[in-house]
Amino acid sequence: MNVDALYQEIILDHYKNPHGSGLRDPFEAEVHHVNPTCGDEITLRVHVDGETVADVSYDAEGCSISQAAASVLNDLVVGKTVTEGFALLDEFQSLMQGRGQVEPDEDVLEDAIAFAGVAQFPARVKCALLPWMAWKDATAQAVAQETEEKA
Amino acid sequence: MNVDALYQEIILDHYKNPHGSGLRDPFEAEVHHVNPTCGDEITLRVHVDGETVADVSYDAEGCSISQAAASVLNDLVVGKTVTEGFALLDEFQSLMQGRGQVEPDEDVLEDAIAFAGVAQFPARVKCALLPWMAWKDATAQAVAQETEEKA
């Protein structure tokens, strides 16, 4: 358990300069997620345009890991289709829950491969997943809403 | 811890032939006491005449120790003054709670000295005290009532 595996340079960079942070309009769904154990919080908005995740904007308070995860999430899913986004979530989640045994695919996860080290720190996995769970929740709501409007 | 010390002949005799059992009139107070741990129960009435404990009548369900204790109680306190009765209660109680270290006074406690052995069996002390506690409660009520009536 070497902390350097956790605090990769990429993570600290995203932490210092988070991509896409701040809450923006338009959005179809906004959620507020909390990590009750430690108090980390995120408010996250999703703007879905047709099939596409047009924007993910957020206001997060938390540790380097959860902040960097929000930034990387923004990088990865904005501009992708909802389906692609969920596939990325799956990929990220299995990396996180792999206890350090899963080899991440850089072509798919890009900067998120830096989170491979987090998987060795079970207590921090929740930090990395916080923004992703918020995104999942918000996107599901946004899609449901869209489907309803169509119906 | 020899059971023979507990089951003295005198106790078994009182158990088989309880003195004064059955509920009788007149009475000023009736109480129902339970030993919640084991379920032993006693309904006990006290008839106080002036200063004198004129009658103690009871209906008891329970083990040999609690039944014999009711019988011995009846022998000891009926005909005594209330004050003498409470003194006997004190004497009996200190014998019971003496863990077998207290030497009973036969002139005072008469057959109740046979309960000396019970004191060595902490779990059974409650059995021996059940009728006495009921008597204490009922007598206190009877006396309080009398005082009220006078006032």
Added chain:
Amino acid sequence: MTAAGGYDVEKVREDFPILGRTMAGGRPLVYLDSANTSQKPTAVVDAMAEHYLRHNANVARAMHQLGAEATMAFEGARDTIAAFVNAPSRDEIVFTKNASEALNLVANTFRNAEGDLAIRPGDEIVTTELEHHSNIVPWQLLAQRTGATLRWFGLTDEGRLDLSTIDELINERTRIVTVAWVSNMLGTVNPLDVIIARAHAVGAIVVVDASQAVPQMPVDLTALGADVVVFTGHKMVGPTGIGVLWGRRSLLEELPPFLGGGEMIETVTMERSTYAPPPAKFEAGTPPIVQAIGLGAAADYLTGLGMDAVAAHEREITAYALKRMGEIDGLTVVGPAEAIERGGAVSFTLDGVHPHDISQLLDSYGIAVRAGHHCARPAHQRFGVQATTRASFYLYTTHAEIDALVEGIVNTQKYFKVV
């Protein structure tokens, strides 16, 4: 000596140092009070001591290495218990302090439930006459406090539930049906399938008190199909201070919280709070961490023996006890006299000797049994007795111990000159 199911009882007894104890008068201990609490194997005690001395930390809240070790051990115990009873999900396992708290948790949360789950005047709650007080009093309190009506199954003379009125007793007004799987006094194993089917047909919730079942038989909660099942650690070779509530997830999600504080929250402000999802929602404060770990070790121990083998041994030893006790003149078994659909608790009366006096005499021979109403006073009332003496058996009970019991009872009769 090998039990029917296949383990060596004498070898198993070596795991329980207390069974080798010598009591007053040089008598070897004959422990026949396992329905009250079971003895503990060294493996369980060691697992707890080891945790305290090497890995102790608070769980969930602590993110350091010791905290991770403690959390892993504690949550690992939840996994073990879920697997032991084949719960549909490990997140449906709530740790409580004992079975009584688990039953009260359900009654108390229903008392505070709103909407669909709220209990209203006119609603009915059904229990049975053979329940342990812990499965009666909480429902009496719930009924008193909500205006609902408490009703109950009566008992047949053999000590089985009288199911003849089931369709009237469990009706459209019935909201909750609660029943012991195995009676701690009569030994009766209740026909849960029939009761669950009827209760679910009218839309009632089924709560099962499995305190005497989980220690004795293989349990498959997924197959059972009840809504809530509770049991207690200390009767299944586990520690005191821990019980288990399994609840169907949707129900646990809908019920309001029970105790507030500690880690059961999502977020707290002075004005209001929101709550964590189950099981955390029902685990306020520092949980019984080391007790859960001990219970996990207990489940592992039982799994090591094989619950089929434990159940087979229980059946076999109970049948032997019923046969031998049946030979004693003046002894009446209260409860099923045959070892069919029957657990290993045998309550009895003896003509002319009060249960306390029986247990006292047996104790003087080193034989530990229980006398009284065994927290099942209504069942005693039903059979017109104020108290009984109960001998109860477990995986470590031997035929020789049954023989000692029988000899002890006969000697008791001689002592009190009733034969």
Added chain:
Amino acid sequence: MTAAGGYDVEKVREDFPILGRTMAGGRPLVYLDSANTSQKPTAVVDAMAEHYLRHNANVARAMHQLGAEATMAFEGARDTIAAFVNAPSRDEIVFTKNASEALNLVANTFRNAEGDLAIRPGDEIVTTELEHHSNIVPWQLLAQRTGATLRWFGLTDEGRLDLSTIDELINERTRIVTVAWVSNMLGTVNPLDVIIARAHAVGAIVVVDASQAVPQMPVDLTALGADVVVFTGHKMVGPTGIGVLWGRRSLLEELPPFLGGGEMIETVTMERSTYAPPPAKFEAGTPPIVQAIGLGAAADYLTGLGMDAVAAHEREITAYALKRMGEIDGLTVVGPAEAIERGGAVSFTLDGVHPHDISQLLDSYGIAVRAGHHCARPAHQRFGVQATTRASFYLYTTHAEIDALVEGIVNTQKYFKVV
């Protein structure tokens, strides 16, 4: 090295094997998370193991020799705890599963109280902004469920209760005032005398959460004069799974039961039940027997060191920590900065590094601290921080460990390049 109060800390540490552990990377453990849970001395762990393996039986219900041994040990523990906090009577000591349950017991019984004790709309309950969630949420639930209003003391910038409005806050409508003796986050020791005097002047009940006080200082409940005081075993070198509620006898007698079942009854019929006098009334089901025995052993251990000496050590080590931590640039202590009316929990923030990241780095050096809101989110909100890092000390904490902490914090700053 000898503490101010007179015991040899290095010798005492030998009683706690875990303190000799080596963590990842070969780092010796520096355990600074005792406000979360304390470590346990061998004497406490051995007392419990010995009981399980030699004397285990259920209490009260069992009249055999093992039952008598278990009952004597369990009730003896009640005597020990009563003496440890100088309770007016040992029958006022109720064993719970933790402090959270004890607080909920009070709130929940008031929720169901009738007559004089009933809580009605318009009634007020007063708490404070520095409470642990376990002393907030139960009262929020009580207020929601009865229509009462929850009010609270705010905090000064130094982290002390703002008593300036006490006469308005505690008024004739006030029914219950509940307050922590020592804050688990800020370390503040609250002026109970002033609060109790005012509360009693208006006829309110005073509940004291002594979870962080009883482990650290000599406590005299008879002198204190509160109505209810709760604390928890695992923070005072005792086991998990046990807490204590002391309540004034007249109050315990008047309040309705909390959990129903087991030995809390006097008599049970299917129609209705009556209840045993306290403490049994509030101890439904098999109590945490062995945990109570362990807690008794813990109290004996603390008494052996002398609570005056423990308190003196705590004061001295806290003063040293505050001084050394004050030397670190960018470190802000949240809570009283001086070791006056202050317990041994020091929460802080560090410019530019999130508390989780601090605790993670410290953990990599073998130093165990806690990061988060420490179940005191409102107090964090009050100080505009979402989380803090908390180092907390106890009777076994050394100056060298404080030095290691300070060095660790400085290295953390370097690691995250904030200095």
